[in-house]
Amino acid sequence: MKTSVLPQGVTLEGELRGSGDLIVRGALIGNVDLDGMLTIDAGGVVRGEVEGPVTVLELLRLEASARVLGDVQADRVSAASGSVLRGRVRMTGADRLRRTVGGTLTAPFTSSGTLEAPREVHAAIPAARLSTLTGSPEQVSAPGPGVRERMTEPPDARDRRPIRERPTDTPMLGMPRQAVTSRALSAPIPATAAAPNVVAPVASKPGGPPPPVVPRLGRVRSQRRDGST
Amino acid sequence: MSGILGGSLVVRGSIRGKGDLSIEGTFEGEIALDGTLTIAGSGSVTGPVRATDVEVQGEVDGHVAGQSVTLRSNARVHGDVRALSLTIDDGAALDGLIEMGDPGGDR
Numbered sequence: 001m002k003t004s005v006l007p008q009g010v011t012l013e014g015e016l017r018g019s020g021d022l023i024v025r026g027a028l029i030g031n032v033d034l035d036g037m038l039t040i041d042a043g044g045v046v047r048g049e050v051e052g053p054v055t056v057l058e059l060l061r062l063e064a065s066a067r068v069l070g071d072v073q074a075d076r077v078s079a080a081s082g083s084v085l086r087g088r089v090r091m092t093g094a095d096r097l098r099r100t101v102g103g104t105l106t107a108p109f110t111s112s113g114t115l116e117a118p119r120e121v122h123a124a125i126p127a128a129r130l131s132t133l134t135g136s137p138e139q140v141s142a143p144g145p146g147v148r149e150r151m152t153e154p155p156d157a158r159d160r161r162p163i164r165e166r167p168t169d170t171p172m173l174g175m176p177r178q179a180v181t182s183r184a185l186s187a188p189i190p191a192t193a194a195a196p197n198v199v200a201p202v203a204s205k206p207g208g209p210p211p212p213v214v215p216r217l218g219r220v221r222s223q224r225r226d227g228s229t
Numbered sequence: 230m231s232g233i234l235g236g237s238l239v240v241r242g243s244i245r246g247k248g249d250l251s252i253e254g255t256f257e258g259e260i261a262l263d264g265t266l267t268i269a270g271s272g273s274v275t276g277p278v279r280a281t282d283v284e285v286q287g288e289v290d291g292h293v294a295g296q297s298v299t300l301r302s303n304a305r306v307h308g309d310v311r312a313l314s315l316t317i318d319d320g321a322a323l324d325g326l327i328e329m330g331d332p333g334g335d336r
Contacts, residue, residue: 007232007248014242014258020235030242 001036008043015048053087236271252287266295270303283312285321292325 001020006012010026019035024044032038034052042058049067054060056074062083071087079085231249234240238254247263252272259276260266266280272287283295285304298312302320309326317323 001237002233002235002253004235004238004254005232006234007250009248010232010244010246010250010262012240012242012244014240016238016240016242018235018238018240018254020237022235022238026232026246026248 006044231265234272236269268304270301277308 003021003023006022006024006026006028008025011029012026013029015031015033016022016028017033021036021039022032022034023039023041024046025041027045027047029045029047031049032046032051034050037053037055038046038050039055040046040057040060047063047066049069051069053071054068054073056072056077058074059076059078060072060074062068062077062079062085064080064082066080066083066085068083068085069087071090072085073090073092075092077089077091231251234250234252234254234256236253239256240254241257243259243261244250244256245259245261249265249267250260250262251267251269252260252274253269254271255273257275260274260278260280262280264280265282265284266278267284268274268278268287268289270286273290274288275290277292277294278289279294281295282297282299283293284299284301285293285306286301287303288305290307292308292311293306294311296312297314297316298310299316300306300310300318300321300323302318304318304321304323306322307324309328310323311328311330313329315327315329
């Protein structure tokens with residue numbers, strides 16, 4: 001279906017309904033009932049009641065008389081007390097222009113309260129947490145799956161017996177055979193599997209606690225400093 | 230940047246401002262545009278229409294005014310047309326008065 005555009009410099013005062021997507025670059029004063037995505041571009045203004053999903057490229061500002069019934073996606077959202085917003089709100093940063101799954105209203109209706117969202121709020125949410133909030137698996141940012149891959153051992157490498165029943169000479173994942181000690185066996189498997197992330201200077205003691213790492217690093221640095229001078 | 234009101238939209242109200250706009254859906258109300266207004270073949274406008282340039286391919290029920298007004302062959306206009314320069318293609322239907330001259334009288 002063709003996308004409608006209200007261009008910059010043009011003001012539409014009245015009510016608009018129908019299907020298809022609409023991009024507002026000008027001003028739309030009135031109620032919108034759209035069976036499609038309403039996108040308010042930078043500089044665009046919509047003043048009135050909006051029914052249907054909304055995408056805002058920068059700031060969604062809900063003034064006191066605003067009513068939005070539908071899911072909202074915006075870089076930033078600010079809502080004045082008295083405004084009404086029913087729907088899922090997603091504040092986007094990098095994944096802008098992605099279409100939200102429209103329709104369902106998940107939040108119970110609340111008519112009061114101020115929602116202020118300065119730009120910093122989005123930056124403060126770790127990417128992985130943000131992806132669980134939005135619940136869209138395809139939007140998990142790049143580090144997420146990568147970390148998961150690193151944390152999960154290959155299925156065939158897994159010894160499914162309880163740890164205490166395993167023979168002590170069975171090599172743990174990624175560990176040299178001689179490195180397996182009873183201490184290493186009692187350590188949680190994910191921690192050992194994540195060992196590649198940790199700079200472990202003493203490879204022969206994988207189950208050891210971090211403290212040896214720090215002095216070792218310091219010693220390396222001091223050695224290098226000694227060597228350069 | 231030219232604008233489009235798509236064929237599935239029904240709009241009631243007024244449009245004014247500076248820019249180009251193509252109406253493919255249904256519009257009821259007043260249009261006053263500083264730019265080119267195109268009422269596409271699927272478009273239908275009920276109300277007075279005024280723009281710098283107006284091209285009607287669809288249906289207008291109301292007065293049409295512009296510096297240049299073009300009625301394409303499928304145009305159906307019920308209302309007066311006022312223009313400095315008027316083009317009517319063969320097949321256009323016009324039910325109203327034509328006044329060629331200064332369209333700025335009601336500007």
